[in-house]
Amino acid sequence: MSPIDSPIAHYPVNDFGPLMKGLVIGGVGIVHVFLAQFAIGGGMLMWYFERLGQRGLPDARTFVDGYFKVLVLVSFVVGALTGVAMWFTTIQVGARTIGLMIDEFHWLWATEWVWFAVEITAGYAFYRAGRRLGGRARLRLLALYALASWMSLFWINGILAWQLTPGRWLDGGGMWAGFFNPSFLPSLLFRTAVSTTLGALAACIVINTMDLPRDRRAQLIRRASRFAAPIAVMPVLALWFAAVLPGDSRSWLLGGSMAMTMFVGVAAGASLLVGGYVIAGLIVQRLYINGATATLLLGLAFGATAAGEFVREGARKPYTVRGVLYSTSIRPDEVAALRRTGATAADPYPLRERYPGEQLARGARVERALCDACHTMRGANALVELTRTWADDQLRLNLAKLQRTKGFMPPFAGNAEDVEALVQLLRWERDDRPAGFAAPPASPETLAQIARWLDEAGTAAAGEPR
């Protein structure tokens, strides 16, 4: 049978070496989100400064023309292309997930694409012809640019929020119920606030490169820093966001999973530093900020964005779409059947590596199908290290009851032989792949015990679907 004919989509799985897939998508995602949000905030800021300039603020217009060059060169080029890169990496990490998102939301995606085209056109028109245009046309063009870029955020935000909190969509509420889901509004407002802050910080850097006396630069900086004021409401928005999260996700962020909690801490801490400086220093005390400090703050904001995106990716576990699709590209309602047939009975793709013996090869296929989305063997989140000290039976028990071992793992979607094969593979890997490895054939009692454990754990996820 050709891989295209299987009833459930099976995709070839790539190996990213010691890097976990989440890290791969996280890395591209962070750069993209950062640049895209910078573009949105930058667009709004340009409009604001253009208006100030037309009302008589000196140098505002020079600044607008200078800033726009940065915006076009950096954010357009890299922002647009990292968007394409996002798409490609999402396919690498979870083709079935992006497929589901496209199937459900393609018209909204197409809508977002139209706005993106408007953004590019308006932006480039301003870049090329801005200096020749009259005041009204300039203002309108910038307004269109800012609106279009924010509309892109509007549409994409709903789709991404749906992954985490599908809400009434799960009860058959339809596409719009999925789009306007519980975390839609808090995350839209949050990202908007981040955007204006990034736009303002980047502006402070650009202003410092302008060939002006310091007091005139200071005047521009004072206006720009007003644009970062929304950072003051970010704590409220973050709490709102946390409040609409599913209970189990929230508990991981707040201590249940130390790695996640630390990312939350980094994001909150970095935001607090940026926010404190902006509010207390720039807005209240009207301090001057030099290029180096502004760059440092922007760097901190980048760190906060990075940590925030990891939290967003991590909080969905064990799902990529809450209640609908596990990170392993298996749907909850497919688990029971996989318990009967075995995890890899329908997987058409062979192994790339050779293993001594059938059982280890089976273990490797099971690992690829059920664990590889979140673990590597020896690199990030290494299975060998996580289980090194465990006794064999402990390992069997914990894998069979995977969703009880940790709530952010899905139920084990295979049978008792699969568990045993995986256990033997982990032992073989732990012992540094001994050549003459011969596991004693599992006794019927062992397999029966594993089967009981699988039954006890059941086929449902540990947490509620919402």
Place this chain on the structure above:
Amino acid sequence: MMWPFDASTESLWLALYLVSFALHAVLVSYVAAGTVYALVAALRRSADPIAERTRDWLPFLLGAGITAGIGPLLFLQLLYQRRFYTANLLMGPRWGAVVPALILGFYALYLAKASEHRRRLALGAGAACFGFVAWSWTELHQVMLDDAGWRAMYAAGERFHLDAAVLPRLAIWAGAMLALFATVAAWPASAAERRRLAALALTGLIICGATSAIALAIRRDFDPAHGWTYLLGIAAIAAALGWGWTAHRPDGPGLSVTTAATTAALLAGAVVREAPRLALIEHGRATAVGSGGLPVFVVTLAVGAAAIAWVVRTVRGAAE
């Protein structure tokens, strides 16, 4: 309804795929062929107004071409989802190299515009990048079709798909890109420049015709595609005649004829290109067919088109 369209949702996707792909093809053709044209002009060190204008427009048209590429990218995932994703995954990091190549190409185009000193280097790098990207899409297209070979390709960890069809396909694209570039570039050109562009376009059309003829002779798989192939042939001949007319009388109506005929050939060509894989459209993904939001898209498309038209008018009004 007219083949290959019927009243299904898939047909709507297909139509949007074809139109957005044609738009993508015009823009990236301008970029790829234009970069090569500007490179040749720079190597010859001749003062060439066509090359100058092209250099000026290349960065924006690359941005527009990439943006236009997202349209077919979206609809491709609805029509041939499993094939497209599988091909992406099989080509893996080799496929991912497309993005850095484009970023490099982008900055090369800006550099070519800004620095006379580094122009040849920059344009050379740009041409290499765009050639690589075009080749990658062609290869991906072939991998998508070859489901019988997927398993072996995966097992071997093979990232390249050296299919016998890739080179002729690229040759046809090279010819088409020349013709499309010349068509766009001819509009702002002077009479003498239009003659040169006519020669370029005719060369492109001859490359297309000759490669297709050779491929047909070898493979013997002529597919009339319900008449679209004939339409393509007729439109291409009309475009060639229009170019002849333009060369003869650069300010006459020849260029309009050529542009209309080239547009027709492009659209017919998009259908003919699609014909062999129409049978592979993945029907019956209920979620996708039943998904809402079409009215929002239609309204946005109208608003967006109006906004873009307004921008173009505003900028034109400010010219000079």
